[in-house]
Amino acid sequence: MLFNSFNYLLFFPVVCVIYYLIPNKFRWVFLLLASYFFYMNWEPIYAILIFLSTFITYLCAFKLDKVKDIKVRKVLLIASIILNFGILFLFKYYNFLTDSLFNFLNYFNIRVRFPEFKLLLPVGISFYTFQAVGYSIDVYYNKLKHENNFGKYALFVSFFPQLVAGPIERATNLLPQFSKEIVFNYAKAIEGTKLIIWGYFMKVVVADRLSIYVDSVYNNINMHNSPTLIIATIFFAFQIYCDFGGYSNIAIGCAKILGFDLMTNFCRPYFAKNCPDFWHRWHISLSTWFKDYVYIPLGGNRVSKKQKYLNLIITFLVSGLWHGANWTFVIWGGLNGIFQVVYSIFKPFRIKLSNRFTNLIQIISTFILIDFTWIFFRANNSADAIKVIQNIFTKHGPLFFGDNKVFIYGFIGLIILIIKDIYDECSFTLTFENNKIIKYTWYATLTILILMIGVFDGGQFIYFQF
Template sequence: MGILFLFKYYNFFNDSIFGLLTDWGIRMTLPNFDLLLPVGISFYTFQAVGYTIDVYRGDIKSEKHFGIYALFVSFFPQLVAGPIERAVNLLPQFKETKKIDYAQAAQGIKLMIWGYFMKIVVADRLAIYVNSVYGIPEYHSSITLFIATIFFAFQIYCDFAGYSNIAIGCAKIMGFDLMTNFRRPYFAQSCAEFWSRWHISLSTWFKDYVYIPLGGNRVGTTKNYRNILITFVISGLWHGANWTFVIWGGLNGLYQVLFKILKISPKRKTENTEFNFIYIGNLILTFVLISFSWIFFRANTFTDALVIIERMFTVAGNLFIGDKSSFAYSVFAIIVLMLKEGYDEFFPNGNLFFKSTKKSVRFISYSLVIILILLLGVFDGGQFIYFQF
């Protein structure tokens, strides 16, 4: 944790603390360090910390073979952006003899294909529009900022979930099973359910190693709310040494508390009409709240975030589209994404397209996805967003 603090947080705390002391008339300075941040440092640090805590608690036995432990910390498919694996799941797999299994390899390739679609066709295509708007928010109207915020909600999801699918699929080809990291989060009906579907490996990490040790929900109501807020603020800080991430984390913690106070909880999708309306209402409310919090995550500075929020509700004007074909491709990509995810959500046992019992139908479905990647993909896009964490 000291290594993580030095590389990622030292300058942030140095500037914040000594800036505060200066405001109080106390002049103290320590030099900042211009250090190159190792790629994915937060991910493999947390994986190593989880192992250490599990050994300390006696949940697992310490690994005596240094090579196997080093492989656990630096396993290349999920090294730079997760999933943050648990020792109890991954370490035993390194001691097994692995043989290529056709069915498992085929499943891995399918995951990778869909992961590439999410990253190259959806995320990197949406990034073109989002970057142009969020780069100069003071020049854009409310409708443009609303669309850019919605686009970013899908961009960050497809960027990160796309990487997770590629990592899980790559490991699966070699015979290793990594934990599921995303489970259609934008179909969640509450913020609590959203976080049980989004970046699951990190959410469960904070639950097991921060939230529960603080007392979890086994304490009084007020302390339970405190534990939620502390956990989410720390989660926000994990994402980056910037006040925008801290506010983003605190805002999501506040959502959790408010949902508990208002007793907003998921409803089943298949009951009567009244419950269906409640389901749709909860789904929309959750998406709106989560998308609003993404403003702080994406904005370059806290000031930019405030400008975006202010202009969203005060500045009328025409919708900025930019390149029309790119904008149309972006909308089309989101539609394809939601059709597949909606089918997986509402028909988990369905047998159409990717889930068809006929090999020829599955082959055609994935071939069409590959064609979409080649035709609509942005191959000169940037790195994965979560590489910076």
């Protein structure tokens, strides 16, 4: 069930009404049923997988709370990680690995046939797997106590607003909220509604408009020249930001209306002044997950510089692989890792200047580097990515506009987005800032733009495939 579908626009209000009508002690049960109904709208049989992941991590945490022996605790945690990631590997990475091995061995005239599994990738499997495994690790390190109520823990893993594309929540934040008595909060509901409206604007007005142009270019690379590929790549940077950032805003807004607080997932990433700053602003829930559960266990900053740099590269390579079973994602992750290492090496030699011009130069430079990596993320394969880079530097000509209406509407949405992000980033204080008429006019205008120039073709969110 997509957030930008009629089904969800009917589903969520009905859930809200029933949720606040029933007694507080039964609400978690209702939300659990609603969450599984939400997930089963894609492929009902795959609800078994999310239940299996829930059961494994719950059982592991239950045992971890009972056992004191360090060796036994390690075995339990490793078993939970292997079983969960084993399921993820089978559905997401097995065919990628066997295909890569086949091609590698074939290069040396060694023919090996591997068994093939024609499996549909379950929606959101990477998200809920990481969330469930994170819970096991937190219990292992005594960051929280095991949740005795299996149903509430199952709700933590399957909570529908953030189930299929995050934010990847921590048990320390979300799980205790299911045991609190929640009363309808008007101010919170208004705040959530504002986030939802802005999220829909980002998705259907900006992301889905820009995607029409981006797809027409990136699916026909040989037909396009340098200016067109540069514009398409810039558009994709904002497309993926608005697609995923829009989803996160809708998810956080829906949860807020229901009385729950999810973590912020995006913080105006294209205002980052360097690559590490970008990753403090982009997909924050995943970045912090990799930091806490991969980078720090590898040694983090507590090791030699060479080992630290290696840890950074490994973490970003794993992050790239998390995004998809394709070498383009691995290269994308590797490039981001290299940028982190280079920044870390040269950081002591930076000249610290603080003025608007130098800040602007830093922001533009960082955007160019990040946008370069998006070429590999968006390209259909590695060869296409290399072709895009070659054409950018060698193939000149006039800019391709495509459908003028698509280009203009997408550009209008992009300008509004940038103005809004500048306003939030710079923390402007305007004389009419607290004027309710101005605020309601702003959100009414966004709603009108959503209805007038939004794309309502049921376009899937990019991160659903991960």
